[in-house]
Amino acid sequence: MKKSELEVSVVIxxxxxxxxxxxxxxxxxxxxxxxxxxxEVVVVDNGSSxxxxxxxxKTGARVxxxxxxxxxxALQKGFQxxxxxxxxxxxxxxxxDFLDLPKFVKYLRVGYDYVMGTRLKGTxxxxxxxxxxxxxxxxxxxxxxxxxxxxxxxxxxxxxxxFTKEAYEKMRxxxxxxxFASELIIRAAEEKLKIKEVPITYYPRKGESKxxxxxxxxxHLRFMLLYSPFYVFxxxxxxxxxxxxxxxxxxxxxxxxIFGFTLxxxxxxxxxxxxxxxxxxxxxxxxxxxxxxxxSLEGADSFTRYFFRHVTLERGLLAGFIxxxxxxxxxxxxxxxxxxxxxxxLAGIRYALLGMTLVVIGAQTMFSxxxxxxxxxxxx
Numbered sequence: 001m002k003k004s005e006l007e008v009s010v011v012i013x014x015x016x017x018x019x020x021x022x023x024x025x026x027x028x029x030x031x032x033x034x035x036x037x038x039x040e041v042v043v044v045d046n047g048s049s050x051x052x053x054x055x056x057x058k059t060g061a062r063v064x065x066x067x068x069x070x071x072x073x074a075l076q077k078g079f080q081x082x083x084x085x086x087x088x089x090x091x092x093x094x095x096x097d098f099l100d101l102p103k104f105v106k107y108l109r110v111g112y113d114y115v116m117g118t119r120l121k122g123t124x125x126x127x128x129x130x131x132x133x134x135x136x137x138x139x140x141x142x143x144x145x146x147x148x149x150x151x152x153x154x155x156x157x158x159x160x161x162x163f164t165k166e167a168y169e170k171m172r173x174x175x176x177x178x179x180f181a182s183e184l185i186i187r188a189a190e191e192k193l194k195i196k197e198v199p200i201t202y203y204p205r206k207g208e209s210k211x212x213x214x215x216x217x218x219x220h221l222r223f224m225l226l227y228s229p230f231y232v233f234x235x236x237x238x239x240x241x242x243x244x245x246x247x248x249x250x251x252x253x254x255x256x257x258i259f260g261f262t263l264x265x266x267x268x269x270x271x272x273x274x275x276x277x278x279x280x281x282x283x284x285x286x287x288x289x290x291x292x293x294x295x296s297l298e299g300a301d302s303f304t305r306y307f308f309r310h311v312t313l314e315r316g317l318l319a320g321f322i323x324x325x326x327x328x329x330x331x332x333x334x335x336x337x338x339x340x341x342x343x344x345x346l347a348g349i350r351y352a353l354l355g356m357t358l359v360v361i362g363a364q365t366m367f368s369x370x371x372x373x374x375x376x377x378x379x380x
Contacts, residue, residue, distance in 0.1 A: 005038055006083045006085065007037055007038045007084055008032070008039035008084045008085070008086045009039060009041075009078075009079075009082035009084030010028045010041045010089075010098065011042045011078035011079055011082055012024060012028075012042070012056075012061070012078070012089075012091070012092050013046055013071055013074035013089075013091070014045050014056065014092040015045075015046045015048055015069075015074075016048045016050050017092040017093055018050040018051045019206050020092060020206050021043065021052045021056045021092050022058070022059045024090070024098060025041050025043065025056055025059040025060060025061045026060075027098040027099050028041045028101060029059075029060050031098055031100075031101040031102060035102045035105075037101075040084060041056075042082055043056040043092070044064055044065070044074040044075070046066050046069060046070070046073070046074040047066075070176040071177055071181075072173065072175040072176045072177050072179070072183075075180060076180075079168055084165070085164065086104075086105060086162060086163070087168055088101060088161070089159070094203060095202055095203050095204070095205045096200065097201055097203065100160070103198045103200070104117070104198060108164060111194065112195070113164055113166075113167040113188070113193035114167055114194070114195045114196070115162045115163070115197075116153055116155070116161050116195060116196070117155070117161060117200035118153070118158055120134075120138070120139075120154045120155045121154050122199030122201055122202065123201040124201075125202060125204060126204075129202060141221060142157070145182070145185060148224065148228040148231055149185070149227075149228070150189055151195070152195075153197055156182065157182075158200070159181065160200055161184065163188075170187075170191045171184060171191060171193075177219060178219055179223035182223050182224055183223060183227075229285045230285070230303075232285070233282060233284050234282060236278070237278045237281035237282035238282065239278065240274045240275070240278025240281065241274070241275050243271070243274050243275075244271045244276070244277075244278055245275050245357075246271070247268065247271030248268055248271040248275065248354050248357065251263060251268050251350065252351065253350075254350075265349060265350060268349075268350060268353050269353065271353075272353050272356065275361070276361065279361050279364060283364060286368070287371070289304050290308075290372045290375035290376050313372075315369075316366070316369025317370075319365055320361075320362045320365030320367075321362065321366060322362070323362030324366065326358050326362075327357070327360075327362055328355070329355075330351050330352075330355030331352060331355040331359070333351075334346070334348040
């Protein structure tokens with residue numbers, strides 16, 4: 001069959017699934033026949049030590065091999081070798097019913113870029129999903145994904161999905177392991193792909209499970225955190241910086257009473273610490289943005305485009321220099337006052353703390369402006 005004649009490629013990663021791989025391939029081929037779909041089944045053997053590859057080939061699949069272990073590595077290899085216009089992924093353990101394949105193809109044909117199977121809006125057969133996954137892990141990770149990345153899905157970790165070849169090339173996922181599933185959704189959201197959910201049935205797996213609840217859950221959460229620098233860096237950084245500077249300025253002229261508590265000079269040290277720490281966290285967020293976004297700003301969000309277009313190296317140097325000069329000037333004035341006071345004890349600690357904080361923030365701004373400019377030059 002010529003490449004141009006293929007409409008659908010079903011890609012199945014497989015590691016020691018001889019008990020079910022024949023059943024899974026058979027269902028996919030039956031869905032092709034019953035619905036007059038021109039397609040292929042690509043089984044990616046990921047280092048099986050049993051007869052999985054032989055059974056898959058005998059059943060009618062095209063078997064390819066991926067030596068690099070990992071769910072993501074296997075799927076990337078399969079998608080690279082796939083010949084169809086539409087790509088469908090699912091597991092080899094018969095937990096997903098490939099007879100549902102027409103539901104996915106239907107929406108791809110009418111213009112959707114990405115079709116997700118949702119188990120939580122479909123049917124979960126008794127014993128198919130552990131209580132921890134169904135009511136805690138999956139809902140928590142899905143909710144986090146929806147809030148942070150603006151998606152509107154109900155089951156972010158469903159293993160049965162479909163997308164156009166063009167959509168996959170836009171997403172360009174790179175994760176080698178289980179977090180590949182999260183990356184697909186995050187990249188789809190970033191590329192503003194047209195997503196549709198379809199209810200599916202989820203069955204108990206046959207054979208030994210390869211999932212590790214806490215380890216795999218952390219890997220997904222870790223990946224989502226890495227892909228959301230605004231919430232990881234900017235939100236805590238801005239809050240700390242604002243709190244620290246407010247505390248410094250509030251106590252600059254002397255003690256203040258808040259909610260019945262009198263605050264004196266000691267909280268100003270906390271304010272300085274919070275301001276410096278918050279500003280450093282914000283800078284780390286900007287570094288992460290600079291690393292991911294090309295010089296052309298292609299694919300960047302609105303905040304990133306605005307920031308890197310208007311906050312240039314020269315403007316960063318100027319802003320940092322102004323803060324540095326103000327901070328130094330404050331401390332010079334304290335020095336002059338001390339000299340004029342006959343080198344005697346001087347109550348200038350409050351202003352000295354503010355000056356020191358501005359000096360450090362100013363210096364950080366100047367050197368960080370250079371550093372971010374260097375990062376922007378690194379090929380992405």
